[in-house]
Amino acid sequence: MTPLPRHQSIFFLIMRRMRAPLILLISIMAISVLGLTLAPGVDADGNPAHLSFFHSLYFISYTATTIGFGEIPYAFSDQQRLWVILCIYMSVVGWAYTVGTVFALLADRNLQQAIRTQRFLRAVQRLREPFYLVCGYGETGRLICDALDRLGFRAVVVEQDDSKVGEIELHSYHADVPALSADARNPETLKFAGLTHPNCIGIIALTNDDGTNLAIAIAARLLAPKVPALCRAETQETAANMASFGTRHIINPFEKFSEYLALALHAPAAWNLLTWLTGLPGTTMQRERDPPHGEWILCGHGRFGRMLAHVMEQAAVPVTIIDRQAPSIPSTRWVQGDGTGAPALEAAGVRRAVGIVAGTSNDVDNLSIAVTARELNRGLFVILRQNHYANHALFEAFNYDVNVVPSQIIAHECLAILTTPLLVPFLEEMKRRDEAWCDRLLRRLTERFGWEVPAVWSERINLARAPALYRRLMKGVELQSLLRDPSNRDEPLACEVLYLHRDDDDHLLIPEPDTELRAGDELLLIGSPDARREFGLILSHEHALAYVLSGKDLPGGWIWERLSRRKPSDAASSCN
């Protein structure tokens, strides 16, 4: 549902709907009061008297609101009582109607939607921190929001499905995630969701409809050209179209995975390094068995299977395809069937094969293929495609070698691009290196940091990000002298520089420890989260930097200067 065109109209909507009951209420009160002033009565002395407007308004007010103080100022005559009976029933009808209208109004879907939209708008306008705009809260969207939340970024969600928006409220995020249920194809919706907000630092289009993602890419390009857009595209045409609109990052889950698989097949160390570096923060990876060389079986020749077959062909891996329809590539071997039964697998030579890819779009089929194949050949290397995150438990129970979850692939990729832009060039560079180099690096890094996904971050040496270091650069600062613990400089800081990017297009992969830093350098670091905080302190804090570089504590202020001059050793040790 699209937001109302004018949001100040909620108040008017209520007023307009309350018109009829209010007029009825006023009329009933007016008639009652008027009648009571006209009805003949007698006062305490028995003289004929009429109630004044003041007294009748008083009487009707407490009678109509069911308070009932009795007959004031003196006992009523029968004529007055007759009129009061009428008044009581009229006012009951009037109040019932009014209250009924108010409740109907509050339960009105349109009004609720309008109120929710307005609350969302206000929440987005009030965001004072940088935030990402996430369109589509499916499996991938949820993973991204989770990870952004854990990394301390704010997110705003636009999702078409009402029930998924409700899910966000139930999900316990640290920070509030404003969510709107609306069609993201509408540029107005994107504007409401903060696309043109000065604090919007990225838009992520993850809906499962390519057309919608394309519309978001176009809107982002035209309405907020400076905001980087990350879009999911399932077909080549959409990807090309997005690229023509200058979309910074286009992610095709199928292509991405076949790329990863190709890496896994011919460079397992690089593949392990990649999964370790791009994993979701807080998870632990394990070194997987390297895919063996030999004959492979590929079940399912859809979009995913086709790309895999292409990749395997390029890597000169012999492949047998099992599918109901003949594949478009005539040169490959093809067995008709769906792979869930033993006959088709036998025909494809499962006993000879070294590996199998269960890549159909049905999770149950994929599991069935994997189980049957393992029964026929115990040592088979199994690559499973998991389409739905909800089937996680089933897949975990099966002892697979590689599990492919498209939503996870996209989420990892998005996060890597968004949070550490330098990671992408590093990974590209890494893929170009030989296997032995990757293996050495992986072994060294995992020995030092363990298999838990490390903190990966970038630092830029400039006045804003690293004020302390920036002022020292003239004297020459070597990388190794920086990576020291700021509380004890004899201990190395638990982090490592993987990549150094210089302004003049020069870049260093794993820079040497004696590399001298220059202004404008950008570093890609990995390490423990503590090291990340401490490194930030070294870069920005004059005293921490001085201690790390020279081992001396800078005296701060006149008194401390005096004290430190008298007891230099104490001052240094008190810091530990």
Add this chain to the structure above:
Amino acid sequence: MNLEKVIFGFFIVLAATLNFGFFVGDIDDPAHHDIYELFAAIVVSLIATVLKFGDRTQIGAVHLSTSLVADLQLLAAAMVWGYAAHISASGLTPEMVARVVSLSGGALFANVVSVVILIAETIMQRR
């Protein structure tokens, strides 16, 4: 012809005429100012106000504000009358009547503005 417009115009003009009826006469003579007429003016003015609820146009907003002014003035007049007739020791003196009537005179002006807007709106629509 639109029934809604008829009712709308009716209430606005009726509010103005009742108000005028109460207002005319010697300002401090209770015999010239009937309290029932003030009551009718208040009720009709309140209904006219509610009828103006929910109009989002600029002219609708001015309509509503003139009506709110009229309501305020008339209710103030009614309160002064109630105070004079029931609470103050001296009762409904000529000064009190003059206060009530002058307050309703203010309301009359707001009601006239309302009628002028109504006429202007009608003329604009016919063109």
